[in-house]
Amino acid sequence: MAHNTPLEVEVTGCNRGGLIVHYRGLRGFVPSSHLEAMSPDMDEPTRRAALAGHIGRHLTVRVIELDPDLNRVVFSERALSPAAESVPPEIPPILREIRPGETRRGVVTNLTAFGAFVDLGGYEGLVHVSELSWSRVNHPRDMLHIGQEVDVYVMSVSPEEGRIALSLKRAKANPWETIEQRYHVGQIVHGTVTNVVQFGAFVKVENDLEGLVHVSEMAEGNFMHPRNIVSEGDRVVARVIAVDSQHRRLALSLRGVFADRHAEGENGK
Numbered sequence: 001m002a003h004n005t006p007l008e009v010e011v012t013g014c015n016r017g018g019l020i021v022h023y024r025g026l027r028g029f030v031p032s033s034h035l036e037a038m039s040p041d042m043d044e045p046t047r048r049a050a051l052a053g054h055i056g057r058h059l060t061v062r063v064i065e066l067d068p069d070l071n072r073v074v075f076s077e078r079a080l081s082p083a084a085e086s087v088p089p090e091i092p093p094i095l096r097e098i099r100p101g102e103t104r105r106g107v108v109t110n111l112t113a114f115g116a117f118v119d120l121g122g123y124e125g126l127v128h129v130s131e132l133s134w135s136r137v138n139h140p141r142d143m144l145h146i147g148q149e150v151d152v153y154v155m156s157v158s159p160e161e162g163r164i165a166l167s168l169k170r171a172k173a174n175p176w177e178t179i180e181q182r183y184h185v186g187q188i189v190h191g192t193v194t195n196v197v198q199f200g201a202f203v204k205v206e207n208d209l210e211g212l213v214h215v216s217e218m219a220e221g222n223f224m225h226p227r228n229i230v231s232e233g234d235r236v237v238a239r240v241i242a243v244d245s246q247h248r249r250l251a252l253s254l255r256g257v258f259a260d261r262h263a264e265g266e267n268g269k
Contacts, residue, residue, distance in 0.1 A: 001063035014051040015110040017124030033162035034076035095159040111140040125164030134208040211250035
């Protein structure tokens with residue numbers, strides 16, 4: 001990227017935003033605005049056919065964006081043009097109209113391991129997996145499906161690079177900001193186990209909000225792994241043992257909860 005070295009990539013797929021390519025084991029993206037064969041005045045059927053026609057071909061491109069932390073690499077074919085620096089590519093109208101801070105309605109068009117593509121009306125933006133929910137998400141397909149209508153918050157717009165960064169979670173209220181108004185130590189809550197790991201289990205207690213049952217709070221006695229106590233999908237009753245909005249921490253315990261509830265029921269009788 002630093003030396004503007006031309007690279008050859010293989011086109012393996014496409015979506016409405018451009019081409020999915022591979023280079024030496026790396027998965028990357030070429031926005032349609034950075035393809036020589038694409039024109040902003042193409043109608044939608046022609047545009048889709050032109051993108052699909054690239055599949056299986058090899059392109060010579062340059063790297064225009066690289067973010068190892070997000071596993072993101074973006075290539076450009078137009079950047080190789082001698083006139084690329086003097087004549088910028090035509091910018092689609094939506095990239096001039098849309099503004100950061102807006103909330104827009106869109107349709108999910110593609111789901112990948114690193115995020116979801118959302119069509120905002122002729123142009124796609126990316127919701128990175130970290131911006132899907134206020135709680136943990138293993139894969140976008142766990143909460144979205146292609147064709148689903150969603151409200152997204154516009155985080156940033158880069159007309160020159162043809163990129164729109166979107167967020168699903170920022171289009172909704174942050175549940176952690178008011179968590180201490182809804183939960184308190186000693187409160188009994190119902191939830192669903194969403195993930196079991198070596199150090200404990202995550203329990204969803206409401207949309208976009210998970211608590212953690214540490215392995216030390218799973219059960220009395222000795223056991224080899226939290227999976228010996230709970231599994232993904234289990235409905236559980238837990239006690240809140242700590243609430244920390246600043247550090248986004250809701251600590252739960254399963255120890256003694258059933259016994260306590262049974263005792264309360266006997267006393268009530």
